[in-house]
Amino acid sequence: MGSDPFIAGPGQARTKGSDPKVALAWAREHLFSSWGNTAVTLMIVYLLWKLMLPFLDWALVKAVWWSPDGKACRVEDSGACWALIADKHRFMLFGTYPFDAQWRPALASLIFVALYVVSAIRACWRPWLALVWLGGLAAIGVLMWGGVFGMVYVENERWGGLALTLLLATFGIAIAFPLSILLALARRSTMPVIRWLAIGYIELIRGVPLISLLFMASVMLPLFLPEGVTIDKLLRAQIAMILFAAAYLAEVVRGGLQAIPRGQYEAAQALGLSYWKMMGFIILPQALRISIPPLVNTFIGFFKDTSLVLIIGLFDLLTTVKVSLTEPKWTGFGVEAYIFASAVYFIFCFAMSRYSQALEASLGAAQSRGTNGAGKGVA
């Protein structure tokens, strides 16, 4: 009996290619089961061959790996110019941060990654995790600004590259996410004023492109501030991004909240739980769990949206890559540069995606069976 290929069952075993006999049987069943299937399989193999071979030739075989002056890349029939990355990777990753002090943003980026990893482990979901984050962020702040422990002071105008991207994304998500939960709850509130405020905010922000929000934050906002008061450009951009992300995330969270049956609210109320305890213990844990796929989708989109800060003159990863290409010896090697930037973005986004899948699986494993009779409704 063939299973429906479009419905993935939880118990569907993946065919592992370790045993050649199994692999052969698998290939016969899935790739060569009929003349039509065989023809399609062969066609795809042929196309991959025609496309992949020239790419591998360009990217690996004929590639130029090392050429500080870039001349080797200009030679006729040379492949990818990875020498550009070798030469400019520090500028791409750290922007205009003082060259000798670039170990500081490097270390800061590592601390970010370490914080992500620790937060991903469920056994670490304890109150002390908040302290770890506070400590980590403080260390990142000290490293980036300096001015203490013999480190020279670096104003944040000079921050850039990957460290800036991680900074914008991390603070953006870390602040926007709790905010979005409050917004989603407010939008479902029974108190009209609170509900209208939330609806107004969400619809206003969602109706505007992020670029225009960033423009407003960087160009218009200073006009409204009283004389003598200035808010740092980076902070303004960060606030604009938080406000933007919160509106989108709020709608995702609201979707999750709407999927929780009314009986769950009633059972919590009947036990005497207050509104916040009911939300915190009963409703939100379930709502956020079913929202994991769209939440992570929004996180990933937001991570990449941080690259829009280039329009207000902040040097995030994509901007530094772009600027690298303006140097005369490297002009024209945009493909290589953007492949590099894509690879960096991909690593982070793919990690988020895989993690969300693993999290869904582990959260759902214990209680995958049965739906608690929730679908039966109230008589």
Add this chain to the structure above:
Amino acid sequence: MIELSRVNKWYGDFHVLKDVDIKVGKGEKVVVCGPSGSGKSTMIRLINRLETHQSGRIVVDGIELSDDLKSVDAIRREVGMVFQSFNLFPHLTVMENLTLAPIWVRKMPKRAAEEHAQHFLERVKIPEQADKYPGQLSGGQQQRVAIARALCMRPKVMLFDEPTSALDPEMIKEVLDVMIELAHEGMTMVCVTHEMGFAKTVADRVVFMDQGEIVEAAAPHEFFEAPKTDRAKLFLSQILGH
């Protein structure tokens, strides 16, 4: 213990409850029955304010229900409720389902709450299921957990809203047995159900509702053997006739 006097409720233009008067004394067991749409579920849900009434008075354990949140919280602590669809919390284990409210509402220490919960799991005869999730239990077991969850709050009154209607026939008895035992221990109970055998066994009074009104209220043997109204006769013939 519970007193409803001249309670009225409308859903829009629809008059769900019409001048409902009912008194339930301490330790009394009242079974509410009637055709679907007669307002019996709505009435029972008024008692712990899952629904609100528009006129009349509801007094539970000496506290009058009003818009004052304090009085609602106070009453909900004293009134346990069991739903037709169980409404266990699917993301928590059975033990967590049972101890959440005692810990966070009654402020019991965790250890004490767990011992307490284990005691009630034994009373509903599933002590071995404490670490499972609701989705891993049968419907009858889930409903017994729901009863234990309500009992863990040490309520003075238990409300049952068609507790066996969502169950497969072979599981109804195990839930009813638990309820009968509870009744024999002297719990004050208001139970919406069509289980007439249960009503005969434990009820002090049977209340028959139709179209938002209390049509008859009598001791079970009177109600079943000599119903006074035609509506009650019709209803009884329908549910006992086959």
